[in-house]
Amino acid sequence: MDLQFIEIIPKAGPLFWGALYTIFVGVIACGVGILVGTGLLLMRNSRFWLLRTFVRIYGSFIRGTPALVQILVFYYALAPLTGINIGPFTAGIMAVGFNSGAYVAEILRGGLSRIPKGQWEAAEALGLPKHKVWFKVILPQVFNSVIPLLVNEFTMVIKITPLLSTITLVELTRASQMLYNETFRPVEVLLLAAFIYFVICFSISQFGEYLQRRSQKFRL
Amino acid sequence: MTFDFGAIWENRDILIEGIFNTLLISFIAIPIGIFIGVVVCLLRISKRRVLRWPAIVYIELMRNIPLLILIFMMFYALPFYGIRLSGLTTGFICLSIYGGAYFAEVFRGGVEAVSKGQFDAAKALGLKYGFYMRRVIFPQLYTYVFPPGTNIALTMIKESSLLSMITVAELTYAAHDINGRTFTPVETFATIAVIYWVICTLFLKLTQMLQSHVDTDDISNSMALR
Numbered sequence: 001m002d003l004q005f006i007e008i009i010p011k012a013g014p015l016f017w018g019a020l021y022t023i024f025v026g027v028i029a030c031g032v033g034i035l036v037g038t039g040l041l042l043m044r045n046s047r048f049w050l051l052r053t054f055v056r057i058y059g060s061f062i063r064g065t066p067a068l069v070q071i072l073v074f075y076y077a078l079a080p081l082t083g084i085n086i087g088p089f090t091a092g093i094m095a096v097g098f099n100s101g102a103y104v105a106e107i108l109r110g111g112l113s114r115i116p117k118g119q120w121e122a123a124e125a126l127g128l129p130k131h132k133v134w135f136k137v138i139l140p141q142v143f144n145s146v147i148p149l150l151v152n153e154f155t156m157v158i159k160i161t162p163l164l165s166t167i168t169l170v171e172l173t174r175a176s177q178m179l180y181n182e183t184f185r186p187v188e189v190l191l192l193a194a195f196i197y198f199v200i201c202f203s204i205s206q207f208g209e210y211l212q213r214r215s216q217k218f219r220l
Numbered sequence: 221m222t223f224d225f226g227a228i229w230e231n232r233d234i235l236i237e238g239i240f241n242t243l244l245i246s247f248i249a250i251p252i253g254i255f256i257g258v259v260v261c262l263l264r265i266s267k268r269r270v271l272r273w274p275a276i277v278y279i280e281l282m283r284n285i286p287l288l289i290l291i292f293m294m295f296y297a298l299p300f301y302g303i304r305l306s307g308l309t310t311g312f313i314c315l316s317i318y319g320g321a322y323f324a325e326v327f328r329g330g331v332e333a334v335s336k337g338q339f340d341a342a343k344a345l346g347l348k349y350g351f352y353m354r355r356v357i358f359p360q361l362y363t364y365v366f367p368p369g370t371n372i373a374l375t376m377i378k379e380s381s382l383l384s385m386i387t388v389a390e391l392t393y394a395a396h397d398i399n400g401r402t403f404t405p406v407e408t409f410a411t412i413a414v415i416y417w418v419i420c421t422l423f424l425k426l427t428q429m430l431q432s433h434v435d436t437d438d439i440s441n442s443m444a445l446r
Binding site: 191 | 293
């Protein structure tokens with residue numbers, strides 16, 4: 001069978017919107033992930049045993065179950081359990097965000113371990129209250145040092161978003177499924193979708209590597 | 221609300237078959253993935269451009285295209301070229317070539333972590349490339365490669381859940397099946413989440429045991445045994 005991209009390209013409008021939607025979902029989910037990750041980092045360093053154990057169990061569970069299953073649990077189980085009826089969009093964002101949060105927490109932990117002890121001591125010596133030590137002194141430095149890794153985490157989030165097609169979100173994968181069901185040309189449509197994903201992820205990860213190189217140059 | 225775990229217990233045959241298939245797919249795809257990883261890693265670190273560039277293209281393609289798209293391409297696009305693979309075969313192939321790219325990067329990281337002096341010493345002794353890679357460099361990789369390699373293997377076990385989309389009867393598909401019969405989404409999906417967690421945790425513990433075994437082994441000692 002010959003590839004006939006000329007027939008497909010004029011009909012590829014839905015793919016374009018799907019790609020934009022994928023990026024949109026990715027950005028929001030990544031934001032949720034960073035919030036969750038920061039929360040987990042703070043809980044991990046709290047003095048309460050219960051919070052620290054919760055973080056351990058949470059991390060183990062997120063990393064021990066497939067993202068697909070997490071999304072399905074969020075979508076199918078949350079409404080009957082809590083009585084809150086959330087749509088597929090919110091459920092998807094929450095599932096991907098909470099998934100990413102566990103990994104962001106690990107990234108931040110790596111960044112935190114590189115903060116010299118003197119920073120804590122200096123902040124305490126200045127008599128700053130605990131929350132100011134965290135939010136004004138430590139966390140800005142942590143985030144600054146892990147920006148390249150967070151950019152890479154964003155590509156990971158983009159690569160999870162195809163799973164949201166199972167819960168009827170019309171992002172790039174779902175859009176391409178609908179398009180090839182309509183045109184009966186799965187080869188061209190899927191190649192096009194793969195190309196779009198590749199362009200998105202590759203450019204972001206190259207940007208991340210550029211940031212990493214730059215930060216290494218400045219750290220010398 | 222009440223939970224009806226009895227419905228799942230009645231359909232335990234489907235779940236057990238699902239667990240079996242998930243384990244089968246993972247434990248065939250992981251060794252093939254490691255093998256592909258070693259080969260691609262050797263190509264990637266080669267000095268010749270003809271060998272290096274295909275490996276770079278392969279790794280970057282696999283790392284930047286979601287697995288689901290890859291699975292769909294294999295399953296829906298290949299039949300147009302006369303290649304009709306079953307869901308299970310598609311699963312093996314997709315997971316292995318996907319994991320292979322990640323394993324290749326892990327091995328490359330390990331080879332780069334081995335100190336340059338080892339390569340120089342091996343070359344100075346006049347050892348051939350194949351010989352010193354096999355007997356000098358690769359035995360030293362274990363400590364660098366084991367922890368990230370375990371992560372990739374775990375990811376592959378988890379990613380096998382995507383095969384439910386092309387109707388491979390693994391664990392997630394079993395959950396959809398049971399949910400369709402009994403309409404107990406909360407119980408079913410919670411159950412398979414716990415099963416996946418148990419599989420992954422057991423796998424992690426197993427590899428940790430293996431790793432400590434490797435660590436206690438003196439490197440020179442293990443080389444003498446080979």
